[in-house]
Amino acid sequence: MRSAWGLVMGGAAALVWGECLNRRWSRTLVGNGAGASEAVVVLGYRNPRAAINVINRWRVRAGLRSIASDKARDTRVIFSGGATGSGPAEAQLMADYAKSVLKFGGHVLIEDQSRTTWENVTNVIPLLEGVDRIKIASQPAHALKARAYLHRQRPDLAKRLVVADDYRPGEWAVLKPLLALYGLWTLRGLQAEERKVSL
Known part of the structure; x- marks a missing residue:
């Protein structure tokens, strides 16, 4: 009985830990920017086949729900990610999914050359010029990594970062402990100042 109770408590603790870390990462390196225009950058995930995978489908939904309801007409959604196999680029798959399945009719831009997160950020910078608010949508650890990279590459644009949804x-509650472990590994190269919660 004690071992079963211990397993339940351990599982509950892991779920809470995963939730807390993912929430923390989603609110790091963002501000409370204001303004009439915004860009939502949706980062792609490895998609070697011709059909969009479940992670990219979720990222598209997270990106679209990140659009502020009062800013829908002034929002550009940027799908970023190149081809990882013989199929189409991740960005194109995500844009097609947003338009054909989710019926998104807003302003869409495609960046289809990136193969790494650093390249995602580098290649979307020209598409971010002139917007007042920037949101980066992905799994929270991955989005934080991209925000840190924007701070390194263009600190002026990074001042416009706000939280995405x-x-x-x-x-993803059951997977959040695993996502948290993976996130800790992928974020190991960030500096202390890049880990400070903003909100």
């Missing part, structure tokens, strides 16, 4: 309590 890519963290929701309970969403």
Whole structure:
């Protein structure tokens, strides 16, 4: 009985830990920017086949729900990611999914050359010029990494970063401890100042 109770408590602790870390990452390196225009950057995930995978489908949904309701007409959604196999680029797959399945009719831009997160950020910078607010949508650890890279490459644009709607309590709950472990590994290269929670 004690071992079963210990397993339950350990599992609950892991779920809470995963939720807390993912929430923390979603609110790091963002501000409370204001303005009439915004860009939502949706980062792609390895998609070697011709059909969009489940992670990219989720990232598209997270990106679209990140559009501020009062800014819908002034928002550009930027899908970023190159081809990882013989199929189409991740960005194109995500844009097609947003338009054909989710019926998104807003302003879409495609960046289809990137193969790494650093390249994602580098290649979308020209598409971010002139917007007042920038949101980066992905799994929280990945989005934080991209925000840190924007701070390194263009600190002036990084001042316009605001929180995206890519963290929701309970969403992916069972996987969040694993995502947190993976996130800790992928974020190991960030500096201390790049880990400070902003909100």
